[in-house]
Amino acid sequence: MDRALDLAGAIMAGVHQDHGADLIRALAPVIVQLKQMVSRRLNDNDLSTATAMALFRAHLAFAGASVWRLAEYDFEDGFYGVGCPHCHHSVTIAIGIYGRYSAHRDWDQGDIRRRPLQQADPSDLDGLAAWMHETARDLGFAQLAEEITWLFGRAECPECASAFVIGDQYAAENEPHHSSDGPVPAGGS
Numbered sequence: 001m002d003r004a005l006d007l008a009g010a011i012m013a014g015v016h017q018d019h020g021a022d023l024i025r026a027l028a029p030v031i032v033q034l035k036q037m038v039s040r041r042l043n044d045n046d047l048s049t050a051t052a053m054a055l056f057r058a059h060l061a062f063a064g065a066s067v068w069r070l071a072e073y074d075f076e077d078g079f080y081g082v083g084c085p086h087c088h089h090s091v092t093i094a095i096g097i098y099g100r101y102s103a104h105r106d107w108d109q110g111d112i113r114r115r116p117l118q119q120a121d122p123s124d125l126d127g128l129a130a131w132m133h134e135t136a137r138d139l140g141f142a143q144l145a146e147e148i149t150w151l152f153g154r155a156e157c158p159e160c161a162s163a164f165v166i167g168d169q170y171a172a173e174n175e176p177h178h179s180s181d182g183p184v185p186a187g188g189s
Contacts, residue, residue, distance in 0.1 A: 089157055
C-alpha cells in the first residue's frame with residue numbers, strides 16, 4: 001500500500017504541475033481519502049526512513065503543495081533563487097553547509113551583500129509549514145525539522161532591505177496553482 005500511496009502522490013504532483021485544476025476538482029473526494037490514508041499511515045510506528053519520507057512527500061502532493069513534494073530535502077548545500085516580493089530583485093538564499101544567508105549572486109564575485117537569515121520559531125509556524133515541521137519531528141527527522149525552520153524563516157533583500165518569509169516566496173513563485181482551501185485542504189491533515 002505504501003508504494004501505491006507514493007505513486008499516487010507522484011501522479012498528483014504531476015497533475016498539479018500540469019495545471020490539472022479540472023481533474024483535481026473532479027477527483028477531490030478521492031484526493032481527500034488518499035490524504036487521510038497517508039495521514040493515518042504516517043502515524044504508524046513501523047515505517048522505514050525511506051517509506052516515511054515517501055509518505056511525507058505524498059501528503060504534500062495531496063495537500064496541493066507540489067513544490068514541496070518535489071523539493072530536495074538535503075540541506076547540505078541548498079540554494080534557492082527567489083525574487084524579492086518588494087523590489088523584485090533576484091535574491092539567492094543559502095541554507096546548508098555554506099551558511100544561512102540571503103545575497104545577491106554575482107557571477108564573478110559569488111554571493112555578495114550577504115545578510116543572515118532569521119530562523120522561524122517552530123511555535124510561530126502555521127499551515128503547511130507547521131505541518132511539515134511537526135511531522136518531520138514526529139517521524140524522527142530532526143535535521144529536516146530544524147532546516148524547515150530556516151526554510152520558513154525570514155530573509156532580507158540585499159537590495160532594498162525588505163524582509164520576507166523564504167518558503168512563502170519560493171512557493172508563490174514556483175507553485176503552479178493555489179488551492180482555494182489554503183495550503184492544506186480540508187478533509188484530513
